[in-house]
Amino acid sequence: MTADAIATAPPAGTGSPRRLRIDPSFLAPLLITCVLITGQIAFGFLESWSRTFLAIATAIIVELLVVRLLYGRWPHLASAYVSGISVGILVRSPAFWPYALCAAISITSKYVLRVRNRHIWNPTNFGIVMMLLLASDTVAGLSVQWGNNLLPMVFVWAFGAVILRMVGRLHITVTYVASFLVFAALRAGITGHPLLSEVAPITGPMYQLFIFFMITDPKTTVGPKWAQSLVAVLIAALETVFRLMQFVYAPFYALFIIGPIANLVEMAMTKERQP
Amino acid sequence: MKQNLPAMTRYGRVLVIILFAGLLFTPSLIRRFGQPATARADQGSANAQSQHGFRLTDATRAAGIDFVHEGPTLDSKLSHIMPQVASMGAAVSVVDVDRDGLSDLYVTDSKEGSKNRLYRNKGDGTFEDVAERLGIAALNAPETGVSMGAVWGDYDNDGYDDLFLYRWGRPELFHNDGGRAFTRVTDAGLPAWANVNTAVWLDFDGDGLLDLFVGGYYSESINLWKLSDTKMMPESFEYANNGGRKYLFRNLGGGRFEEVSERVGLSSRRWALAAVAADLRGTGYPDLFIANDYGVSELFVNDHGHFREVGRDTGVGYAPKSGMNASIGDVFNQGRFAIYVSNISEEGILLQGNNLWVPSGGGNAPTYENMARAMGIDLGGWSFGAQFGDLNNDGFLDLYLVNGYVSASKTESYWYDYSKVAGGNQVVISDAKHWPAMGDRSLAGYQQKRVWMNDGAGHFVDVAQMVGVTDRYDGRSIALADLSNRGVIDAIVANQRGPLLLYRNEVAPGRAWIDFDLEGGCRSDTATPGCSNRSGIGAQVTLHWNGQQQIQTVTGGSGFCAQNQRRLHFGLGTSQAVEKAVVRWPSGKTQVLTSPSPNQVHRIEEPA
Numbered sequence: 001m002t003a004d005a006i007a008t009a010p011p012a013g014t015g016s017p018r019r020l021r022i023d024p025s026f027l028a029p030l031l032i033t034c035v036l037i038t039g040q041i042a043f044g045f046l047e048s049w050s051r052t053f054l055a056i057a058t059a060i061i062v063e064l065l066v067v068r069l070l071y072g073r074w075p076h077l078a079s080a081y082v083s084g085i086s087v088g089i090l091v092r093s094p095a096f097w098p099y100a101l102c103a104a105i106s107i108t109s110k111y112v113l114r115v116r117n118r119h120i121w122n123p124t125n126f127g128i129v130m131m132l133l134l135a136s137d138t139v140a141g142l143s144v145q146w147g148n149n150l151l152p153m154v155f156v157w158a159f160g161a162v163i164l165r166m167v168g169r170l171h172i173t174v175t176y177v178a179s180f181l182v183f184a185a186l187r188a189g190i191t192g193h194p195l196l197s198e199v200a201p202i203t204g205p206m207y208q209l210f211i212f213f214m215i216t217d218p219k220t221t222v223g224p225k226w227a228q229s230l231v232a233v234l235i236a237a238l239e240t241v242f243r244l245m246q247f248v249y250a251p252f253y254a255l256f257i258i259g260p261i262a263n264l265v266e267m268a269m270t271k272e273r274q275p
Numbered sequence: 276m277k278q279n280l281p282a283m284t285r286y287g288r289v290l291v292i293i294l295f296a297g298l299l300f301t302p303s304l305i306r307r308f309g310q311p312a313t314a315r316a317d318q319g320s321a322n323a324q325s326q327h328g329f330r331l332t333d334a335t336r337a338a339g340i341d342f343v344h345e346g347p348t349l350d351s352k353l354s355h356i357m358p359q360v361a362s363m364g365a366a367v368s369v370v371d372v373d374r375d376g377l378s379d380l381y382v383t384d385s386k387e388g389s390k391n392r393l394y395r396n397k398g399d400g401t402f403e404d405v406a407e408r409l410g411i412a413a414l415n416a417p418e419t420g421v422s423m424g425a426v427w428g429d430y431d432n433d434g435y436d437d438l439f440l441y442r443w444g445r446p447e448l449f450h451n452d453g454g455r456a457f458t459r460v461t462d463a464g465l466p467a468w469a470n471v472n473t474a475v476w477l478d479f480d481g482d483g484l485l486d487l488f489v490g491g492y493y494s495e496s497i498n499l500w501k502l503s504d505t506k507m508m509p510e511s512f513e514y515a516n517n518g519g520r521k522y523l524f525r526n527l528g529g530g531r532f533e534e535v536s537e538r539v540g541l542s543s544r545r546w547a548l549a550a551v552a553a554d555l556r557g558t559g560y561p562d563l564f565i566a567n568d569y570g571v572s573e574l575f576v577n578d579h580g581h582f583r584e585v586g587r588d589t590g591v592g593y594a595p596k597s598g599m600n601a602s603i604g605d606v607f608n609q610g611r612f613a614i615y616v617s618n619i620s621e622e623g624i625l626l627q628g629n630n631l632w633v634p635s636g637g638g639n640a641p642t643y644e645n646m647a648r649a650m651g652i653d654l655g656g657w658s659f660g661a662q663f664g665d666l667n668n669d670g671f672l673d674l675y676l677v678n679g680y681v682s683a684s685k686t687e688s689y690w691y692d693y694s695k696v697a698g699g700n701q702v703v704i705s706d707a708k709h710w711p712a713m714g715d716r717s718l719a720g721y722q723q724k725r726v727w728m729n730d731g732a733g734h735f736v737d738v739a740q741m742v743g744v745t746d747r748y749d750g751r752s753i754a755l756a757d758l759s760n761r762g763v764i765d766a767i768v769a770n771q772r773g774p775l776l777l778y779r780n781e782v783a784p785g786r787a788w789i790d791f792d793l794e795g796g797c798r799s800d801t802a803t804p805g806c807s808n809r810s811g812i813g814a815q816v817t818l819h820w821n822g823q824q825q826i827q828t829v830t831g832g833s834g835f836c837a838q839n840q841r842r843l844h845f846g847l848g849t850s851q852a853v854e855k856a857v858v859r860w861p862s863g864k865t866q867v868l869t870s871p872s873p874n875q876v877h878r879i880e881e882p883a
Contacts, residue, residue, distance in 0.1 A: 043514060044571075044593060066294075069287035094620075094628025094653045097305065105298045111288075112295040135302035136623030150700070193692070193711040200699025200709070246691035248624050 027163050029078050032085045032213060035156050039089070039205065042152045051099045052088030058103040059084030066111050079123075080107055086124040086213055090206065091131060092140045102127045102139075116267055120260040122220045124213065129256045132249055141249045142206045153208070160212040169216040175229040176215055177202065179236035187240055198243075210251050220259055222266040231262045323741045324783050327728055328667030331743040331766060334779035339401040340394060342775040345386035347421045347443070350502040355712035358681045359689070360499075361385075362749075363472060364443075365769040366424035366836035369756040370436050372409075373454030378756040378840045380767055381406075381438070382775050383422035389415045391422055391440075392775075396758060400779075410457045411438060411449055417500045420444010420468070424752065424836030428476030428485045430526055431800040432809040439487060441471035443499055446489060450530065463524075464532040469495040470519050473601075476812050476831025477552035477561045478861050479539070480580040482802035483795070484526035485812060485831065490547030490565060491519015505707035509546060512697040512704060513595035515569035518546030528801040540582040545570045549601040551833040554815065555612055556639050559863050561813050564591070566598030566616045572630075590643045591616075596627040602833045604663025604672040606631070606650070606729060608823045614643070617658030617676065617835070621719055624690055628653040629661075629676075651735045652676075652727050657719035660835035664755040664764045668786035668846030670823070671729035677750025677768055681713075682720030689716040721747040748773035756840035762788040762874060764844055769836075787847035787873040791816050793829055795860065796881035806862050807881050810841060813861035814881075818845050819854040847873055 036052070039045040046052050063080035067073065087103045106127030110119045113126070131139045164170040184198035191198075201207060215221070215235060221228050235254045242250035324330040335341075344365040346358075353360050364385025372379045377396035384391055390413050393406035406412035415421040420442035427436040435451035437460075446465050449457040470493035476485045493499065494517060497507050509515035523541050524532035536542060545567035552561040560577035567573065571592040575582040586592020591614070600617035607613075611634050618627035631652055632643035647653035655661075656678040663672040681689070692711040696704055703709045724744050727735035739745075748770035758765045758777070766778040793814045795807030807814060812831040817824055827843045847853065853873055858866040860881050871877055 044595070045513075047594060066291055070284055070291060072284060092626055094626060094648045097301075101298060101301055105295070108291060108295040108298060112292055130299065131302075132623060134299065135305075137306065138302070138626065140621075140624055140626040153700075191711070194709045196699070196703045196709045197692070197696050197711050200696050200703040203700040203703070204698035206698065246688075248691055248694050 024167060025076060025078050027167060028082050028213070031160055031163050032082050034159055035208065035212075036085055036089065038152045038156060045205065046088065047092055051091075051093075051096060052085065054096060055088035055091070055099040055103045056081060056084030058100040059087065059107050062104045062107040066108060070111060082213060083107060083124050083127075086209055087127060090124070090128055090142045090209060092142055093138050095138050098131055098135060098139045101135075102131045105130050115264065118219070118263070118267075120220060120263040122214045122217045122255065122259060125252055125255050125259065128249075129252050132252070141252065142204075142209075153203075156208055160208070164212065164216060169218070171225060172216045172221070172228050172232050173211045176211055176232040176236055179233045180239070183236050183240040187243060190244065207251070210255075214255055220263060222262050227262070227266065231258060234258050234262070323738075323743070324781060327738050327742055328669055328783045328786060329742060329763070330781045331666075331726070331778040332781065333743070333746075333776060334400070335774065335777045337400065338777050339403065340775055340777055342382050342384075342392050344384055344770060344772055344775070345389055346772050347385045347387060347415075347499075349499045352502050352505050353499075353707055356707060356710045358683060358713055359693075359718060360707075362681060362771060363751060363836070364421060364423050365751040365771045365773070366422070367752050367754045367767050367769040367775065368425045368427055368832070368838035369754045369767070369840045370427040370438075370838070371841075372436065372451065374435065375454075376760065378758055378842075380754075381411075381425050381427070382769060383424055383440075383836075384415060385421040385423070387415060387417050387421060389421075391415070391425075398759075400759060409455070411440075414440060414442075414447070420470075423472050424474070426474050426476055426832040426838050428487075428812055428831050429808065429810040430476075430485045430487075431528075431530065432484070432795075432797045433800070434809060436810060439474055439476070441469075441474045441489060443470040443493065444468060446471055446474075448530075460530045463530055464534065465524070466495065466522065466534075468498065469522070470497060470499065472548050472836060473550045473565075474832060475550050475552045475563075476810070477563070478808050478813055479523065479552075479561060479563075479577060479582075480525065481560060481861060481863075482526075482804055483797035483799070483806045483808055483862065484528060484802055485808045485810065486526050487522075487524040487532065488541075488550060488552065488563060489522040489524065490550050491521065492546050492548060492568070493519055495519050506705055508705050508707050508710070509569040510701040510705040512569055515546055516544045517705070518544050518567070518569070520544060521547065521565075539580060540584070541575055543567075543573055543584075545573065548599045549616075549835050551601040551603055551614070551830060552813070553603055553612055553828045553830060554813065555634070556641060558639065559861070561861075564601050564603075564614055566601040568597050568599060569595070570598075571595045572598050572601075572616055589641060590645075591630075591632050596630070599659050600661045600835045602662050603828070603830070604674070605826045606633070606663070606672055607733070608671065608731075608825045610817055610824045610826045611641075612826065612828070613646075615647075615652070615661055615663070615674065617655060617661055617678075619657050619719070620654045621657065621690060624694055626654075629655055629658055650733060651737075652725075655725050656722040659751045660753040660837055662753050662755045662834050662837070662839060664839070665788075665844065665846035666726070666764055666766075666780060666782075667728065668763065668782050668788050668848070669731070670821070670825070670846050670848040670850070671731040672825070673729050674725070674727040674735060675744075675753055675755070675766055676725040676727070677753050677770075678719075678724060679722035679747065679749040680719040681717055682747070682749050683717045684715045685717070685721065687714070687716040689713050689718040693718055720749065723747065724750060744778065746770075746776060748776070752835050752837040754834065754837045754839050757790070757842065757844060760876065762790065762844075785849060787849070787851050789818070789845050789847060789853055789856075789871060789873045790876040791843045791856065791858070792876055792878045793841070793843070793858065794878070794880045796862070796883060804862075807860040807864075811860075811881075812841070815859045816843050817857045817859070819857070820847055820852065821850040842876065
């Protein structure tokens, strides 16, 4: 759910009184800032403030430069801000450069990897996967929990759900979570491992960012609601395959593959329908 | 739209594509040109000694040492994850048990019914096991628990270092009876049961008697051989507060100790794995640094006998990791101690990076900055024990790190299942029954050790393979000592479920050194302000030579479950003259030795 994308998404409940409306372009930055502040105050979960600031600053600067260079205008920075924070939270490295590099790759991917003037990968997902593939000796993903106090986690989930409801994207998250749980049971049956060990990952913070900010991104998801839900199921299914192959960062890889394929299929079907 | 773009925009698109491609190539460029240096010469190369100034040779067999550590078998409820739970207990500590001027080695075993060893140094390069004869061998049993480590300190100032043995079980104190036998101190006031993985001797209140810090790992309420349930794992991988309690035993004299941790501000339930005590602020009182597993490190500064936790304020207690080592060294030759903490790094899975906390700011209120990455000593695998020592006598402290968690199958890894549960909520992670069975799988096994050579210019280079450290055992504890009084530092490594290794050091000729054996002035078994504990623990020597200075201190335990020789060893490089050595005793006395002769051991007694 990138912020500029939310701005283009039709808010649910358009009949609500005007005074209750919030500029949708601020919803994603608001939510992820809440995640950042809650996590850091409650647990000090960041690798360091400086690394996160580096990621945010890089994302914003690259967005400014690239958009100016390509379109001769200054961009809305909400999307870059969200990407920068996501990178700052999700990337784990004792070095500084991966934070800047991941942010830069994420932003530039939006403007390079385009089909019919539409980017087909979620930028942060693309950046993270590239870092995991190309710099695994220096980079890992966020793979540990934020702490034991359930309250902050419940807050983030509840707040995230409200915002997703407002922008009409909650069904994607709900479908994905339900699918994850079903597939967790399937994996437990296949591997013989305790069910809770298969459920455990989704209680971690990596999934909070994944389900709120990646799989719901309107710019890189398909149009119809039923198709969005189907894609969420397919992501969870492919993730299960990767998990059975013991890929630690299975959800990122699953979205990396399913996301663009779904978009390309939709584009192809749209083209067929056009006279 | 594309057709309507202005020329500048089309040009810009090409630029952005080039930029994007360049970004994708950046990691490989950094890997090629910007990675920490590793010596690339063939291992065992004849020029290793001339190039790096030293070479380490496995002399274990030649020394007559045949110890192989065995792990415990805990409650059967843990059988599915036994290798990762029963993963500690191999420890080595250095002591001159009979005051013959030669460093002896005490080695712990952990299998029920196994025997610890006391390798007495015969002075000819060989050792004999005298533990059984002296009564400190058969100390591992389910009813008492099994050994995790040992530290030595002369708690009654009779001149002979006494033994404190800590276990997952009952900790025990043994009085050294003149190097001829040991007597169990039964009324010391120690707890009946505690699951301990770190202990250090220190004189925290400056009364001339050694006190004892003991850090719990598992909660002391848990008997790992008789579990009531399986909820004994950490409640979090990074924020666990359900570990063992901390103890501070104040020495009352007469072999009696009083537990004062709460009273003096030393309370924590974090999972302590390593601790080191040293006067980090120049106050004359030893501060205490604790490296905790599953959480942040803690720094307890000592305000005249009362402790205050300042980890977060000073920077060392900010980012939670998996602390498994605490050792100190003046890596910049600036007269201040840096603290090295080992953590976990596994490519593509978990990259915590080790920490080198370098002090900055005011002397009495230092703040610390992690410079491990900048200095090339951050990535060491699943790191455990590490020690600073000038291995090549060039005047700069090098760093020897051992690592590796569970080496079993060479093809199957437990990492995925481990990370899966480690990321879960406490309901999952804290109960062993939720952990997938480990089977014969390895977890960060068969890892390459690190011997980082300090180049004196702010960077370390890994020369392990080149200088002869090629073993891949699951290293736990490392201690450094000059075992032959040659003026060089040898290395002794205790491996989990593996052999004890003795690496004999051969330093290139032409490099000078100077050693100091310190003996505090206290001779009484009662508190005596104005003199220092006889072991000299806490004493500091600042050596000034060739326009530089280096500070070292006598510790009562450091690293992971280890204790180096108490003698302080300084390499001098090619300098053959020392300006002065300033000895600062725990009592507060300062002693200046002007132009001490190099290439000899100076035995210094605290002046009256």
